[in-house]
Amino acid sequence: MKIAMVSVHSNPLGKGVDPLGAHVAGLAAALAGLGHEVAVYSRRADPELPDRVRTDRGFDVVQVAAGPAESLADAEVLAHLGDFTSSLTREWGVTPPDVVHGHGWMSGLVSVLGARRAGAPVVQTFHSLATPGRRCATGGPAERGKIEVLVGREVAHVVAAGSDEAFALAGKGVNRKKISIVGSGVDIDAFTPEGPRARRDRMYRVVVASPPPAARGIDGVLIALSRVDCAELLITGLPDGTRPDGEREVAELRARAEKFGVASRTTFVGKVPHESMPALLRSADAVVCAPAGEPSGGIAVEAMACGVPVVATATGEFADIVVDGITGLLVPPDDTESQARALRRLLMDDTLRQECAIAGRDRVSARYSWDHVAxxxxxxxxxxGATSQVTTAVSPDPAR
Incomplete structure (x- = not known):
């Protein structure tokens, strides 16, 4: 099957690939490994890259000229989506794909418009929603929420990351019958319990990836740290040049750490290359998925694949991924004390950590490997409605 993936804002070839770019690359590679022809269309942000690149993972990346060839914020990219759409319309008018898969809200918009003339069905994955009232909502231009609703109703099918997202989409008028739930994938050969570990200086290490913009979102972690003298905290993702208020967020988090007396045991490591994440995660005793922080469940499945228990808020994709008391601990949203108690319990109970580590790895291997997700x-x-060669690549479902 000829698959066109659209990832406007997250280029798999970009410097410091973000979680969305890593997801797109992982899925594209898995589909290519099953014998499909996969091309990922991303906005050109690097003038040095060729127009089309065949990756060593078996899929192509097409650089689409839309605005200046440099990194842009979402609001700036929005102004150039017309050029992006025109490029897709021209190429797909000549060589139409069998299916188009948009990743992210802007990608969904250009996918719907670009595929109209070609008549190819469009599948959409939002990865996160700006729908008001959702705890996992992330920011963006004011138009984002309306565009997400329009895209969700227009596409042939939606792949939701979890039941929470599926419920939110159905509440906005997207037909529930055209929504499938498929979780985040992970390379279970790269993210393993065995392998190099990042150096650490304390008995226990806690990792928080991409903390929420609100500094108080990890107060529970800081409280737990204040109750466990031999633990340290690593915060990845900050400072981050793509978040306009990144430096201010770091300052606020440092102030919170000072308040709880744990500033000397709190380290900001900035953006970590995806290939370096396994070693970092293996060095942790627990990974905390803070509310409104990591928009997808990618960090949770990566931690579990490395045999590291997860403490997560029981919302969004995390509620589907983490089995409370089995692969980690779930806590109510906006409950700082519950977060602190859960993390301290995990750090102080070696047996619980080991049991969660084994169960987490087993769960990820069975349900979240890239082969299974693909x-x-x-x-x-x-x-x-994509029919070209689909069934030849899909093995029989043992549950049927």
Whole structure:
């Protein structure tokens, strides 16, 4: 099957690939490994890259000229989506794909418009929603929420990251029958319990990836740290040049750490290359997924794949990924004390950590490997109406 993936803002070839770019690359590689022809269309942000690149993972990346060839914020990219759409319309008018898969809200918009003339079915994955009232909502231009609703209603099928997102989309008028739930994938050969570990200086290490913009979002972690003298905290993702208020956020988090007396045991490591994450995660005793922080469940499945228990808020994709008391601990949203108690309990109970580590790895291997996720996505393509060679690549479902 000829699959066109659209990832306007997250280029798999970009410097310091973000979680969305890593997801797109992982899925594209898995689908290519199943024998499909996959091309990822991303906005050109580097003038040095060729127009089309065949990666060593078996898929192509097409650099689409839309605005200046440099990194832009979402609001700036929005002004150039017309050029992006025109490029897709021209190429797909000549060589139409069998299915188009948009990743992110802007990608969904250009996918719907660009695929109209070609007549290819469009499948959409939002990865995060700006719908008001959702705890996992992330920011963006004011138009974002309305565009997400329009895209969700227009596409042939939606792949939601979790039941929370599926419920939110259905509440906005997206037909529930055209929504499939497929979780985040992970390379279970790269993210393993065995392997190099980042150096650490304390008995216990806690990792928080991409903390929420609100500094108080990790107060529970800081409180737990204040109750466990031999623990240290690593915060990844900050400072981050792509977040306009990144330096201010770091200052606020440092102030919170000072308030709880743990500033000397709190370290900001900035953006960590994806290939370096396994070693960092292996060095941790627990990974905390803070509310409104990491928009997808990627960090949770990566931690579990490395045999590291997760403490997460029981919202969004985390509520589907983490089995409370089995692979980690779930806490109510906006409950700082529960977060602190859960993290301290995990750090102080060696047996619980070991049990969660084993169960977490088993769960990820069975449900979140890229091969498994790719098979589920292929079924979503089939439901969307893509028929070219789909069933030959999909192994029989033992549950049927």
């Amino acid at each position: 098979q589920e996505v292929l079924r979503a393509y089939e439901r969307a």
